Amino acid sequence: MTIYNIALIGFGGVNRALAELIATKNPLWERDLGFRLNIVAVSDLYLGSVISPNGLDAKTLVEANFAQGGFGQLSGGSAEADNETIIKTAPADIIVEATFTNPKDGEPAVSHCRWALQSGKHVVTTNKGPVAIAAQELKALAKANGARFEYEGSVMSGTPVIRMAEKTLAGAEVKGFEGILNGTSNFVLGRMEAGLDFATAVKEAQILGYAEADPTADVEGFDVRLKVVILANELLGASLRPEEVTCTGISRLSPSDIQTAAAANSRWKLIGSAVRNADGTVTGSVSAKQLRLDHPLAGVNGATNAVSLNTELLGSVTITGPGAGRVETAYALLSDIVAIHNAHAATATKEAA
Numbered sequence: 001m002t003i004y005n006i007a008l009i010g011f012g013g014v015n016r017a018l019a020e021l022i023a024t025k026n027p028l029w030e031r032d033l034g035f036r037l038n039i040v041a042v043s044d045l046y047l048g049s050v051i052s053p054n055g056l057d058a059k060t061l062v063e064a065n066f067a068q069g070g071f072g073q074l075s076g077g078s079a080e081a082d083n084e085t086i087i088k089t090a091p092a093d094i095i096v097e098a099t100f101t102n103p104k105d106g107e108p109a110v111s112h113c114r115w116a117l118q119s120g121k122h123v124v125t126t127n128k129g130p131v132a133i134a135a136q137e138l139k140a141l142a143k144a145n146g147a148r149f150e151y152e153g154s155v156m157s158g159t160p161v162i163r164m165a166e167k168t169l170a171g172a173e174v175k176g177f178e179g180i181l182n183g184t185s186n187f188v189l190g191r192m193e194a195g196l197d198f199a200t201a202v203k204e205a206q207i208l209g210y211a212e213a214d215p216t217a218d219v220e221g222f223d224v225r226l227k228v229v230i231l232a233n234e235l236l237g238a239s240l241r242p243e244e245v246t247c248t249g250i251s252r253l254s255p256s257d258i259q260t261a262a263a264a265n266s267r268w269k270l271i272g273s274a275v276r277n278a279d280g281t282v283t284g285s286v287s288a289k290q291l292r293l294d295h296p297l298a299g300v301n302g303a304t305n306a307v308s309l310n311t312e313l314l315g316s317v318t319i320t321g322p323g324a325g326r327v328e329t330a331y332a333l334l335s336d337i338v339a340i341h342n343a344h345a346a347t348a349t350k351e352a353a
């Protein structure tokens with residue numbers, strides 16, 4: 001049985017949910033997946049940082065109601081977040097990066113991933129910034145250092161769109177995609193259809209753990225723009241940068257726009273899409289669109305996301321599932337660790353043969 005030592009960078013909704021899962025599910029994972037997870041360090045801007053080479057008790061971490069700088073009270077703890085020291089020196093096999101997404105330059109998360117990979121540590125992340133802005137560099141760094149860079153949760157939370165498209169649709173030739181790729185905005189549009197005002201609906205999405213730290217990214221389309229870049233670069237072999245994707249959000253939609261659409265048997269949805277053009281270039285866009293109720297994406301409600309992949313050999317394939325949520329996104333991190341574990345097992349089998 002394998003034990004993976006992990007360090008958590010950021011201890012907000014997602015990494016806290018992962019710690020909660022670790023507190024209860026390690027015996028199940030040991031039995032079914034062949035490994036257990038041991039938290040050896042945590043660093044958070046608000047709470048501080050702590051290293052414990054033998055492991056921290058996940059239940060205590062989750063249940064203690066730490067105040068600002070609260071990790072300073074723990075043995076091996078400090079009231080300051082010292083990400084660089086934790087990432088470079090903690091005895092971790094895997095760095096779990098779940099700090100704020102910075103849609104402009106991906107920092108400081110890009111540096112967090114760089115430090116980890118340069119130290120030969122695997123990275124699993126739900127942070128869209130490093131994936132949309134620096135994936136090529138980070139993948140190369142991972143390869144050069146015998147580590148892995150995994151990021152399933154960067155698009156559609158724990159719904160396995162990236163891995164499924166790359167592994168199980170290999171050879172189907174994806175030519176483009178369109179989808180609902182932001183849980184918050186889709187949830188907000190649904191609540192406005194039910195009569196709520198915009199600000200109250202956004203507040204609800206924040207309470208439910210769907211929204212970004214700054215929900216402007218959700219409602220203005222910046223979050224979807226990063227996801228369009230990630231999917232276009234992964235599935236269409238593009239090298240798009242966020243600023244090359246046209247982007248408008250949902251904040252300009254008034255209650256009367258929503259009601260007018262309903263009266264016309266249609267619904268507003270924030271759609272992210274990309275297409276490979278005849279000359280081989282790839283164009284991406286994000287915009288609010290009025291879809292007729294019989295459109296395949298019109299019935300996708302709440303924080304659920306869906307993406308229709310247009311493939312050469314299979315036609316349209318639609319993947320749907322949770323697009324946001326703390327536990328759902330923590331599952332994405334687990335699925336990345338399963339991928340790392342399976343890759344190790346495959347290498348060991350090859351070496352033994």
Ligand SMILES: NC(=O)c1ccc[n+]([C@@H]2O[C@H](COP(=O)([O-])OP(=O)(O)OC[C@H]3O[C@@H](n4cnc5c(N)ncnc54)[C@H](O)[C@@H]3O)[C@@H](O)[C@H]2O)c1
Pocket residue numbers: 009010011012013014015043044045046047081083098099100101108126127128153154157209210211212213323324325326329
């Ligand atoms: N919540 C979701 O549904 C969801 C889904 C998919 C992806 N994501 C992404 O996962 C990441 C985490 O999401 P979350 O919901 O846990 O966010 P959150 O706002 O609840 O938590 C982020 C945590 O990171 C900490 N932090 C911020 N900057 C830091 C830094 N420089 N160093 C150390 N700690 C830092 C904050 O103090 C906070 O505790 C984000 O990048 C988000 O975009 C979230």
Ligand SMILES: N[C@@H](CCO)C(=O)O
Pocket residue numbers: 154156157181182183184185210211212218223323324325
């Ligand atoms: N804020 C994002 C989280 C998932 O990336 C959303 O609502 O979709």
